[in-house]
Amino acid sequence: MLNTEASPVDPITIDTEFDVIVLGAGISGLVSASVLARQGYRRILVIDEFDHLGGNHIDHSCAGYTFDVGSFIFQDDSPLLAHFPELLPLYVPIDPSWGKISPQGIVTSYPISLKDDVLKSGILGCLRIGLSLVASRLRNRHIGNARDFARHWIGDYLLTRSGLESYMTRFFGVPAERVDLDFAEKRMLWIKEHANSKAFLRYLRPHPAAAPTNRQLARPKSGFAELYAKAAERLRAAGTTFRLGGSIDGIAKSGADFTVTVGGRPYVASRLVSTIPIDRAVDLCGLGVDQKLSTVTLISLFFSFAGKRGFPHSILYNFTHGSAWKRLTVYSDFYGRTGGREYFGVEVIGAPLGNSAVAAEAEFRRHVASNGLFVGDLTLEGHRIVPNAYPIFVDRASERVAIMMSALRQFGVESFGRQGAFNYQPTARVSTIEAEAALARVPAAA
């Protein structure tokens, strides 16, 4: 069997029969291949329509600058490193700081600042925050959506004053009252953690911060390819073949065997693991239970800059009541300036701007100019539009996901991951743990 090709392009002599096929070469797919190899599988095929490994870990390099489509921070205690220890020395240790621009135009602590969001509102403001919290607790016995959830924990007034409600709308791409409660609880658990009486006492009696238990890391300056090439090397040595850059025509089942056809070529295996979008997998299997799911299309704008930057943080969130940009990450803080210029990426939710990068750039420029965030020469170096960047749970999405998961299970497909289970996985750590758990539930190869 040929499994040592360095190129992602499918060689003509590639095998067509495998023990197991994994759809998707993001973190969930790569970890799956590693787990399956450990379980004793020797002929593993990983298929992805992207021509690169790592899924939505996408970088963009040009003119000596190096950007990502998001803000990707990793840790040296990630369980991913137990699968791919060779990644650790390639990461760049960083010391990031997180801030936000508030509705009052102040650059302050993220996500809520006791000083700027609460105390600076004055005696009357503090009273209003307290009263609105009590009223929210009394009124909102029934918590039915993301807005109710946030309102219950911090009250209406602080929700608006801190900019959290505007940020939530920006993050979800729809108003927070349309977002299902289970999603809010998963993604916004920190609100609950920061808004109970114990946390408040901690704010009032600050004690020295505990020493960090791990190191924060960014990908190598050259991009993600260098990182995941190492993972691929290990997987290839253990029996994995990669079929990248081709779209799947269909998936059929005959007896115990699955046939996945890519670009007219059939690949056969008796086990099929899927980490690609669940609705896509259901459609490819012809199961007839396709359900509508909402995902965010993310526009990433890549800028270089020379001049006066109006904030010290490497990562800045937009909590103001205006503009669709959500977060920016200053990569030159991690990798150093290029030609004396700083450079950063901006994440913008596409839908409110018709997924137009031109509109996103114009809107971003207007907003940062009015808030004094970048005073000087701001040059757009490029952009990238990523569909399916993350799932949004609206209109009881979990019920529709359950229907599709059940249909796939009955068909014999094991589907999991951020896309494969339509599951908001905030970190590669979570994706790793969930892939390990999903595969542990199924008997290993003989």
Ligand SMILES: Cc1cc2nc3c(=O)[nH]c(=O)nc-3n(C[C@H](O)[C@H](O)[C@H](O)COP(=O)(O)OP(=O)(O)OC[C@H]3O[C@@H](n4cnc5c(N)ncnc54)[C@H](O)[C@@H]3O)c2cc1C
């Ligand atoms: C903006 C953003 C910021 C993030 N920040 C961090 C962070 O700081 N730290 C961190 O650890 N994690 C972060 N994450 C989360 C982390 O990236 C995810 O947990 C992880 O990448 C999910 O991996 P996955 O393999 O499940 O999904 P994906 O990476 O989405 O992979 C799915 C794969 O399926 C493929 N695919 C889709 N359709 C098909 C098809 N029809 N045929 C074949 N292949 C197909 C895609 O090409 C893709 O490669 C962030 C995510 C986003 C979106």
